Amino acid sequence: MGLYQLIYQSQSLIPFETPELDALLRQSRAYNLEHDVTGLLLYTPDGRFLQVLEGEEQEIRNLYYNRISVDPRHYNCRVFSDGSSLYRSFATWTMGFRVATALDLRKLLSYVPPDTPGLLVPRPHTRPELLELLHEFVANSETQPWLEHPL
Template sequence: MGLYQLIYQSQSLVPFETPELTALMHQARAFNRIHHITGLLLYTPDGRFLQVLEGEEEEVRDLYYNHIVFDPRHFNCRVLAEGPCQRRNFADWTMGFRVAQAQDLRKLLSPVPPDIPGLLVPRPHTRPELLELLLDFVANCETEPWREHPV
């Protein structure tokens, strides 16, 4: 198997405050370190998650489909994009973390206007487009030191 990325979003059942987010990050980083998974987690104050997972395909798919989907702390898990990749975009983070606002997620996930004249249906971002938007968001986002954690 090869390097793989999976991007999903979900909704928390209850709001996560700093202690819950800190515990979630410690748990995710420990698991990811053992399984050689890297990635990024965005969380909005209204309880939405957007996460990128990167690693060997078997490890990433197992984590998402056998663990994350069944985590009782959230619901409405929806894969936005997944597939093989050439390199890790978040290679230095066992799980990077950023707080995002609802409008940030709307901007990241808004459909792309049709690029073909006469086509009236917008399309979702491709995985490379979404990753580029996420990398730009991370680069321009202020963060607190506890939210950074290199591998």
């Protein structure tokens, strides 16, 4: 099938403090390593997740639609972008992680202003644009050593 990326956001139903985040990351990284999935997870203190999943299309679609979107710990799952890709954007992480703020997510997911005078409607970021913004966010954000887990 080929390499596939899916980017989604959701809202947690339960608080995720350090022990819960650690358990979630350990579980996700073990699953992802076994299924050749890479990606990035952002979490905000107000309980929002933004995640990039990368791998074979069937595997990513199965992971999202049959495991993640039905997980009772969160709701309001919304796919922002998905599709085939030539390469992995987060190839060195079974699941990279960063803490973000609500403002960070608003900036990442904001609409792009019209780029031509005749176009009056803002548009969402394309997947390549959003991935580039996520790379910049990761490069410029604080990390906590216990949360890092490169391949």
